[in-house]
Amino acid sequence: DTEVTQTPKHLVMGMTNKKSLKCEQHMGHRAMYWYKQKAKKPPELMFVYSYEKLSINESVPSRFSPECPNSSLLNLHLHALQPEDSALYLCASSQAFSGPYGYTFGSGTRLTVV
Amino acid sequence: SQQGEEDPQALSIQEGENATMNCSYKTSINNLQWYRQNSGRGLVHLILIRSNEREKHSGRLRVTLDTSKKSSSLLITASRAADTASYFCATDTTGNKLTFGGGTRVLVKP
Numbered sequence: 001d002t003e004v005t006q007t008p009k010h011l012v013m014g015m016t017n018k019k020s021l022k023c024e025q026h027m028g029h030r031a032m033y034w035y036k037q038k039a040k041k042p043p044e045l046m047f048v049y050s051y052e053k054l055s056i057n058e059s060v061p062s063r064f065s066p067e068c069p070n071s072s073l074l075n076l077h078l079h080a081l082q083p084e085d086s087a088l089y090l091c092a093s094s095q096a097f098s099g100p101y102g103y104t105f106g107s108g109t110r111l112t113v114v
Numbered sequence: 115s116q117q118g119e120e121d122p123q124a125l126s127i128q129e130g131e132n133a134t135m136n137c138s139y140k141t142s143i144n145n146l147q148w149y150r151q152n153s154g155r156g157l158v159h160l161i162l163i164r165s166n167e168r169e170k171h172s173g174r175l176r177v178t179l180d181t182s183k184k185s186s187s188l189l190i191t192a193s194r195a196a197d198t199a200s201y202f203c204a205t206d207t208t209g210n211k212l213t214f215g216g217g218t219r220v221l222v223k224p
Contacts, residue, residue, distance in 0.1 A: 045212070
């Protein structure tokens with residue numbers, strides 16, 4: 001299995017809702033990432049997990065809460081989001097946290113906050 | 115913040131022609147990577163070049179790296195309609211995360 005699977009593919013949520021994005025990989029990769037991408041912009045790093053521990057938080061607002069329950073699964077919990085948080089959320093994984101490794105990306109969750 | 119700047123921002127070519135895009139960056143890197151993104155979906159890793167390498171090939175792709183000029187180029191030879199996508203360079207400066215450039219939108223006309 002050489003894929004990163006993200007669910008759901010599309011999500012519409014109200015500003016008072018709580019929802020979660022899910023990301024799964026079975027490649028034995030030990031580093032996992034969340035990126036946010038606005039239209040016609042490059043992906044921006046949000047969080048990095050290495051060996052199931054949070055290693056990097058790029059000063060992301062607390063309304064985004066990441067979780068790594070095991071080495072194959074990464075969640076992003078969303079609460080009280082704003083319309084400007086609407087974006088494509090991309091999950092990625094790599095063999096390890098440090099080293100010359102390419103990332104494998106999922107196809108993303110397109111989030112709309114209304 | 116963006117580490118890489120890509121040039122041009124958009125490129126339109128005929129099928130069979132070559133496409134070249136450039137990436138400039140600001141700080142020293144461990145490696146530089148190129149990714150392709152179709153229609154705003156997931157990114158696909160194309161090639162990785164380390165800071166001590168000058169050129170790499172993969173199929174119809176050729177990547178060069180000039181660390182003295184802090185720049186890289188991606189050449190796609192004999193382009194196909196399926197190469198229509200956005201192409202991003204990404205730099206690894208700390209050994210543990212990638213920062214993406216602004217991207218080049220490539221349109222290959224049949």
